[in-house]
Amino acid sequence: xxxxxxxxxxxxxxxxxxxxxxxxxxxxxxxxxxxxxxxxxxxxxxxxxxxxxxxxxxxxxxxxxxxxxxxxxxxxxxxxxxxxxxxxxxxxxxxxxxxxxxxxxxxxxxxxxx
Amino acid sequence: xxxxxxxxxxxxxxxxxxxxxxxxxxxxxxxxxxxxxxxxxxxxxxxxxxxxxxxxxxxxxxxxxxxxxxxxxxxxxxxxxxxxxxxxxxxxxxxxxxxxxxxxxxxxxxxxx
Numbered sequence: 626x627x628x629x630x631x632x633x634x635x636x637x638x639x640x641x642x643x644x645x646x647x648x649x650x651x652x653x654x655x656x657x658x659x660x661x662x663x664x665x666x667x668x669x670x671x672x673x674x675x676x677x678x679x680x681x682x683x684x685x686x687x688x689x690x691x692x693x694x695x696x697x698x699x700x701x702x703x704x705x706x707x708x709x710x711x712x713x714x715x716x717x718x719x720x721x722x723x724x725x726x727x728x729x730x731x732x733x734x735x736x737x738x739x
Numbered sequence: 740x741x742x743x744x745x746x747x748x749x750x751x752x753x754x755x756x757x758x759x760x761x762x763x764x765x766x767x768x769x770x771x772x773x774x775x776x777x778x779x780x781x782x783x784x785x786x787x788x789x790x791x792x793x794x795x796x797x798x799x800x801x802x803x804x805x806x807x808x809x810x811x812x813x814x815x816x817x818x819x820x821x822x823x824x825x826x827x828x829x830x831x832x833x834x835x836x837x838x839x840x841x842x843x844x845x846x847x848x849x850x851x852x
Contacts, residue, residue, distance in 0.1 A: 629781075658840060667830060668782070668843040713781050717838060724794065725838040727772075729781030 627652045629716050631730040639738050641703050646733045648697040648714035655692045656717035656725070659699055661710045662732075668713065672699075704737045711735070741765060743844035745831050751850045752821055759817045760847045764833030771814050772841060773806055774830040775799065782830055788814060789837075821851045 628651045638644050648657070656675055660668040672681045674690035674697060681688050685708065687700045697714055714730040744763045752758050764771045769790050774782035785804070786796045790811035800806075803821075808814040818825055828848050832841040 656838065660843075665848070667845045670840065670842065673840050715781075719838075722795070724787075726784060726787075726795075727782075727841060729783070732779075732781050 627716070627718055627728050629714060629728050629730040631712075631714060631733050633733060634731060635734050635736075637736045637738060638701075638704050640705055643703065644701050646699040646701070646712055646735075648699070648716075648730050650695050650697075650714075650716045650728070650730075652695075652716075652718055653692075654695075654716045654718045655690075657690050657697045658715045658717065658727070659688050659697070660713045660715065662713060663710050671712075699733075701735075704735075706737045706739055709735055709737045743831055743833055743842055745829075745844040745847050747847060748845060749848050749850075751852065753852050754823060755820055757817065757819045758821060758849065759815055760829055760831075760849075761813060761815050762831030762844055763813045764831070765842060766812075768833035768835050768842075769811070770834045770836060770841075771808055772832040772834075773814070773816050774832065776828040776830055776846075777826075785816075818849075821849075823851045825849060826851045 630649045659671040672688040677692040679690045685702045690697045711732045711734045715727040717725045746761045772787040773785040776782040788808040803819045806816045828846045830846045831844045834841045
């Protein structure tokens with residue numbers, strides 16, 4: 626069974642600090658997505674990573690994908706309070722019927738303290 | 740607004756009642772997905788459509804759940820004889836074909852009393 630694990634599950638950090646969220650998955654895939662979710666809201670797309678070695682950056686967030694290690698990272702630089710949210714990775718995996726399907730990670734709940 | 744829309748945004752119902760949710764995908768997207776998300780968890784796949792054809796249903800989708808996409812445009816998700824365990828956020832997403840990014844709607848939050 627495909628598993629997608631994120632760590633940490635909870636992260637409390639001071640403003641201005643750096644930190645990395647990890648997303649490990651258990652099957653072959655070269656498509657991975659990062660989403661942000663605010664409480665009670667839907668999922669907002671952050672990054673689309675479609676190949677080994679892909680790196681994307683937007684503001685204080687940078688995501689990367691290592692398909693050989695089955696690992697993606699979301700790095701936060703100089704955190705600000707507005708980044709407080711839950712972050713999900715989603716692995717797009719090909720099932721037996723030949724269809725791509727998302728499997729979501731467990732989520733990382735980030736709280737940035739002023 | 741050309742994004743994915745869902746109605747209603749919130750639904751409170753009593754146990755045993757039937758509820759129906761609607762999802763309008765991005766207009767040119769042929770794939771439509773339904774997910775369920777409970778508090779503190781990631782979204783879990785329920786079912787998906789390619790145009791009007793429902794191609795897969797998760798084991799999470801009991802026989803009380805039914806989904807349709809009659810003309811390959813909007814979709815409905817009906818839950819019959821609701822149970823308290825059905826309380827969750829129901830998310831709809833759409834994409835242009837398989838293997839492309841899914842765009843999510845705002846969700847319908849269901850509370851079963």
